Amino acid sequence: MPRDIYPVPADFAVNTRVNREQYQALYKQSLDDPDGFWAGVAERLEWMKTPTKIKNTSFDLADFRIRWYEDGELNVSVNCLDRHLESRGDKTALIFEPDSPDTPAERISYRELHRRVCKLANALRALGIGKGDRVTIYLPMIPEAAIAMLACARIGAVHMVVFGGFAANSIADRVSDSGSKLIITADEGLRGGRKVKLKVNVDAALKLPGTNTVETVLVVRHTGAAVDMQMPRDRWYDAVVDGQPEACEPERMNAEDPLFILYTSGSTGKPKGVLHTTGGYLVYVSYTHETIFDLREDDVYWCTADVGWVTGHSYIVYGPLANGATSLIFEGVPNYPDMSRFWQVVDKHEVTTFYTAPTAIRALMREGEGPVKATSRKSLRLLGSVGEPINPEAWRWYHDVVGEGRCPIVDTWWQTENGGILISPLPGATDLKPGCATNPFFGVKPAIVDTNGNFIEGEGSGNLVITDSWPSQSRSIYGDHQRFIDTYFKTYPGTYFTGDGCRRDADGDYWITGRVDDVINVSGHRIGTAEVESALVSHDKVAEAAVVGFPHDLKGQGIYVYVTLIAGEVASDELRVELIRHVRAEIGPIASIDHLQWAPGLPKTRSGKIMRRILRKIAENAPDQLGDTSTLADPSVVDSLVKERYIPE
């Protein structure tokens, strides 16, 4: 097999933040002397009290602790804003590119952003929000999303962002689990010309049980649509912010005080409130952002993620702003008004660094080179990928067509629980291989274990674990610390288990092969099979449901469901449509079922466990690979499922 390697481009090799030799030396130093290394890195931030204790961590269950910079004090918003005012006050902090190219873009300087954050922070304080209170943010991709996060950080409130694509039920679950006192939303969002009824969804969520902790709903006037305002609960954002002072005393936060909660899907049960803290998180996201994206002062950096996901938190808002960078916020979608939209935005704002997801690349690739070639893209110098494994064809297209062969691609592997990027090439140090995340970042110790927990050395495949802590690691699951330990630290004792499969090649490079648990990665969004199953069985005609992922050309993975109806109910195309709609309404549009198969029965072990392995193979249209079915209570169930399976054209 020819070795498919893209060496570091000559200009990157000399003019870079970290070259090959520096990478090796710094990586070694970060493992040999973590305290010295991370104390040095922490100097990049402005501390109210400089930490003297750096790393205090153990994954040993008898002595479990994750604490970084534990006697340090700082405020995240000061680091993202105030600190830059003297040298970068007039520099653009945020570029806002609206959904429609006909709506003018907005450029917000660091000075202006500071002013707007302080005013909102004062308004929140006036509404009774203080340190430790939880605030839900359910906003479109508009500057107020970043402003709201930073305003919470300024007063020590813990934000909890809910992606705008989630429906009322999902909002209610998260609001109730986090005990939020206040919600910041907008009248409507706009995506590809379509309106998203955010305020309507919030109203519906707040009618559901468990949400009565919410005292106030702030509503940003975005599209100007008429919305129901329920006084005194609902307040217009403008009205409460206007007249507030333009300065706001930042809260002194301990490094280990919570910064945010972000819900993500796991293999079982309801979504987990992943908790991130202040000091280690900001040190790590700012350092990785600078190093992996080889940041320069005049870069225009664009990450296309939504702030509803961790990528938006760490690499649209906190990392870039802590670094004094210019970060672009895009409200729209790649295919509106046409398939050139991404590249038109790149040209319009002279974007240098572009960070997106494989699912977007695949969708654009399908339309051919025309829409790309219609634009210049000459400002681009670096590309990034995140969210799921990028298949080599998509990687090459991204590299050759979008980047015209001149821009390295950083394929960044990490998770909500990680806070920041853990495995990625460095553009000036790493030779690239299409589809390969390559090397660990400084301080990160990946390892591969087999299913018995034996470490695999050298070349080989297995489950990816991380054997030591890094500063931006999640500290807990909100309200359920035991679940945090059980989920991540019990499977392979002494390590953090990622839930991902991985291969290490002969060069020692890491290839992430995707989830090994019951999490489906649909277009880079994590969906737990358990969540979709519980949405299905909440329908009164459904007796039982089993949900699996299957390979999907565009989405990476699609959702395949097997449904058993309650006795007496009749399967029909109408009911199929109704169930698909029901799940979207329960969870949100991201939970769009691709195939729904009626199942007279599900394959179960004698102890009653659904054998998903078999259902996965049927969904993959690989009925000859079912493996051992001898433990099934009733093997005949499988024959009928195989017969009725969905077969792609």
Ligand code: 6R9
């Ligand atoms: C940042 C983010 C995490 C899961 C993760 C893995 C997949 C993310 C990847 C990747 C291969 C990459 N993933 N980046 N797989 N290569 N570069 O996406 O967080 O939403 O929590 O998803 O996404 O399977 O476990 P999150």
